Amino acid sequence: MGQAEDTTKITIPRGIVFVVSAPSGAGKRTVLERVFAQDARLGLSVSATTRPPRTGEVHGKDYYFLDRDTFARRVQAGDFVEWAEVHGNAYGTLREELDRLLASGKDTVLELDVQGMRNVKRIGLDAVTIFIMAPSMEELKRRLRARGTDSAEVVDLRLANARAEIAARGEFDYVIVNDRLEDAAADLAAILRAERCRARRQPMEDEWTHMEDR
Ligand code: ADP
Ligand code: 5GP
Numbered sequence: 001m002g003q004a005e006d007t008t009k010i011t012i013p014r015g016i017v018f019v020v021s022a023p024s025g026a027g028k029r030t031v032l033e034r035v036f037a038q039d040a041r042l043g044l045s046v047s048a049t050t051r052p053p054r055t056g057e058v059h060g061k062d063y064y065f066l067d068r069d070t071f072a073r074r075v076q077a078g079d080f081v082e083w084a085e086v087h088g089n090a091y092g093t094l095r096e097e098l099d100r101l102l103a104s105g106k107d108t109v110l111e112l113d114v115q116g117m118r119n120v121k122r123i124g125l126d127a128v129t130i131f132i133m134a135p136s137m138e139e140l141k142r143r144l145r146a147r148g149t150d151s152a153e154v155v156d157l158r159l160a161n162a163r164a165e166i167a168a169r170g171e172f173d174y175v176i177v178n179d180r181l182e183d184a185a186a187d188l189a190a191i192l193r194a195e196r197c198r199a200r201r202q203p204m205e206d207e208w209t210h211m212e213d214r
Helices: 028-037 070-078 094-101 112-120 137-147 152-167 181-196
Strands: 016-021 043-045 080-086 089-094 108-111 127-133 176-177
Touching: 016 028, 016 112, 016 181, 028 043, 028 108, 028 181, 070 080, 070 089, 080 094, 080 112, 089 094, 094 108, 112 127, 127 181, 137 152, 176 181
Parallel strands: 016 108, 016 127, 043 108, 127 176
Antiparallel strands: 080 089
């Protein structure tokens, strides 16, 4: 017989945090939508932003759209896990949003820019980081323009920022080239699947734990 163990101890399942970054227009939203449609264990953390809503975007679903003053007040109040200025607007991850998703046991996707990814690592959050990129700069330009949601000036700013973001891809755990959409979605699903199988993420107190005692 082994030592008496405290079998009342239970491991609360806590979800995995996945940070997904991409230069604007690389297809991050499109790839994520595909994967979300087939993965019920995945939750998306809705960020707050000062960017005005695009046509069709819904408050609370795509973003929490805040004015500058409200955003600044919430920064002061410590409501954000991380926040950054991206393409001329402020974006941030709300602490209550992330906590709610993780406590519900969902694996949670944070859509962050590269600064956001770095901040998440700096504060010591255990996160798997994934970078999605278009196959070429030409294709990135084409997609950004074809999307038709941004003015020419906004497109130019986003393209200028893309170079620096792509240069930082080596800081991520995984890189996905979004050439064919089906392949990119399959790559992302495979990464999620493999990360869930990591030994360190398995419950250590289960029916196999005291097998040698029986
Ligand atoms: P992001 O979220 O990275 O800014 P989107 O998901 O909005 O990018 O995609 C930008 C544009 O590129 C959209 O019009 C989308 O339909 C298109 N797109 C996304 N992935 C692909 C792909 N693999 N091949 C061709 N077009 C794509
Ligand atoms: P968009 O305006 O196209 O929706 O997003 C622009 C950029 O902001 C994207 O690179 C996106 O990943 C980033 N972003 C969105 N939400 C957050 C956030 O909460 N924090 C940070 N750091 N970046 C974000």
